[in-house]
Amino acid sequence: xxxxxxxxxxxxxxxxxxxxxxxxxxxxxxxxxxxxxxxxxxxxxxxxxxxxxxxxxxxxxxxxxxxxxxxxxxxxxxxxxxxxxxxxxxxxxxxxxxxxxxxxxxxxxxxxxxxxxxxxxxxxxxxxxxxxxxxxxxxxxxxxxxxxxxxxxxxxxxxxxxxxxxxxxxxxxxxxxxxxxxxxxxxxxxxxxxxxxxxxxxxxxxxxxxxxxxxxxxxxxxxxxxxxxxxxxxxxxxxxxxxxxxxxxxxxxxxxxxxxxxxxxxxxxxxxxxxxxxxxxxxxxxxxxxxxxxxxxx
Numbered sequence: 001x002x003x004x005x006x007x008x009x010x011x012x013x014x015x016x017x018x019x020x021x022x023x024x025x026x027x028x029x030x031x032x033x034x035x036x037x038x039x040x041x042x043x044x045x046x047x048x049x050x051x052x053x054x055x056x057x058x059x060x061x062x063x064x065x066x067x068x069x070x071x072x073x074x075x076x077x078x079x080x081x082x083x084x085x086x087x088x089x090x091x092x093x094x095x096x097x098x099x100x101x102x103x104x105x106x107x108x109x110x111x112x113x114x115x116x117x118x119x120x121x122x123x124x125x126x127x128x129x130x131x132x133x134x135x136x137x138x139x140x141x142x143x144x145x146x147x148x149x150x151x152x153x154x155x156x157x158x159x160x161x162x163x164x165x166x167x168x169x170x171x172x173x174x175x176x177x178x179x180x181x182x183x184x185x186x187x188x189x190x191x192x193x194x195x196x197x198x199x200x201x202x203x204x205x206x207x208x209x210x211x212x213x214x215x216x217x218x219x220x221x222x223x224x225x226x227x228x229x230x231x232x233x234x235x236x237x238x239x240x241x242x243x244x245x246x247x248x249x250x251x252x253x254x255x256x257x258x259x260x261x262x263x264x265x266x267x268x269x270x271x272x273x274x275x276x277x278x279x280x281x282x283x284x285x286x287x288x289x290x291x292x293x294x295x296x297x298x
Contacts, residue, residue, distance in 0.1 A: 007043035040069035059090035061142035078109030085112040091141035136207030149198030217254035226263035248282030262289040
């Protein structure tokens, strides 16, 4: 199961209801933060999350509303005896920006940080997951990310129960797709195994419309997408953001299963019904994110 917690869902200017952008993703032993807007360390507390379990930080771009929470978060980790190495990923320039932002403060304590500047599509991979990135268009080096759970080979438990196979090496061989012999009878692995498709979560923040969004979001189970403007496409083009209409169209074309909108401009704080109505004209399964909202993908 992939668990998503929206720590901040606002845009460049926060509101009473919405903190600056930050998305927390939990999967098995991974606790990943996508962007870290100002006040994120406090949002951890509100969400009853332990920041010291954080494993990775992915940065979409270096505009202030997406990164000004980094110094405070790092100090919180240091003061709470953070024992891991925080893996930080971001677009070209991230090392220089991290050095600058760290040099502005007298920090209490120190933690281990490893910085990765992303210059390829496949950003991180292990036996369970992979995270890919695509370049966006926002007037500065900007990335969007997809968190992808790998497909898994599963054994049909009901069929296994009927065969009364003992646990041990034979079960392991079946999982590997190898046939086994029990009491002189051959049991084909193909009759017991099936593929469980992995889940995919795409996160697209701060960009104008471009082809890479569809590439990244294709067939996602959950698409989290910015929708800074309502229908002002000329303004969206000028400031390199998306409208809610464009987000709905992207969701439909990408064949995602669910769309979550965030990063709405502060001026639309009381017009969310209109936003949702517009999005649902193009993609019905749409919701608007709220701070501390949780979504499970399973």
